[in-house]
Amino acid sequence: MKTHELSLSSRFELKLVPPYDFRLTIHKPAGWSFLTPDEVFEDDTLWTATRLPTDEMLGLKLRSAGTAAKPTIRCEVYSGKRVTATDKKQFSNLLTWMLRAEEDVKPFYALAKHDSLVKALSKDRYGMHRTERPDLFPQLILAVTLQMAPIARSDQMMDLLIKEYGEKITFDDKEVLYWPSPETIAKKSASELREKCKLGYRAPVLQGIAEALGRGFPTPMDLESMSAEEAKLKLMELKGIGDYSADIVSPHFGFPLDVWSAKIFSLLLVGRHPKSPRTDIPKLKRIAEKRWGKWRGYVFTYVLNDIPNLSKRFKLNLEDL
């Protein structure tokens, strides 16, 4: 396994737009990782890693030094090269973007005045933010492995991809395994990927995506600068990425309903179990857009991270769907 030994390159504090709950944001209650499933979260400190569009690896140590009302995050960036003052400024800008430090969620919470679901969500998960990744490939791996598989099987495929082809990042006496690069996956045969990572028909799909990224593809930052529709269409040019996957991967983040979440939102939005969850997806997406507009992605993230509370509050059996 390729190993990167990184050393401290930059240390700075970020002031964030309140309310901002550090723990809820970077260590989400439903268990989704910030950047890699192998990141370490101890004593309200996160050690994680990311790959930049330049292919450089960074180690990140993030720690809250404030409260949800007065949020501050102490950031340490670990790198494998000597960094300049310009690099340090870019690290600060990058973390601001990744943590959505400047995003004001108060307009979202204002919807609670006339919306009982948003009222519950904003109370349960006050200060939780969505986050961004500068590395597109892990999001695409997530989207592809989620397709047509129970979550345990998706986890199995992702774990095997990281163990077989991932990279080891060591810094600050910690070790973090990170996702494989598109270059690594593009070089493997589909049959090897299928066998070692139990990817099934997804093996050639993932390899094709890795090859497409290697030929040049917009970065997440590029996609964000496009309109939401343009970004989605660009992502859907990748074979194996359809409407649902593009909604997950796009930094504009749509309302990525799959069969499982369609069952949940059918109960929350129209108060009944769907007869055919897959058929109901377009209708549910339209209802969500009309009800929450640009904040529907936030509603989606909040709901997925608040299932046990919502089940009790609205007397719905959402945990067994």
Added chain:
DNA sequence: GCGTCCAGGTCTACC
């Protein structure tokens, strides 16, 4: 044990 069924989409062929 063993066989059967199906899952947190996408693509293609066919009408």
Added chain:
DNA sequence: GGTAGACCTGGACGC
């Protein structure tokens, strides 16, 4: 433009 059917494979389920 709409839709049925195929797609890997592991695990749940019934027997």
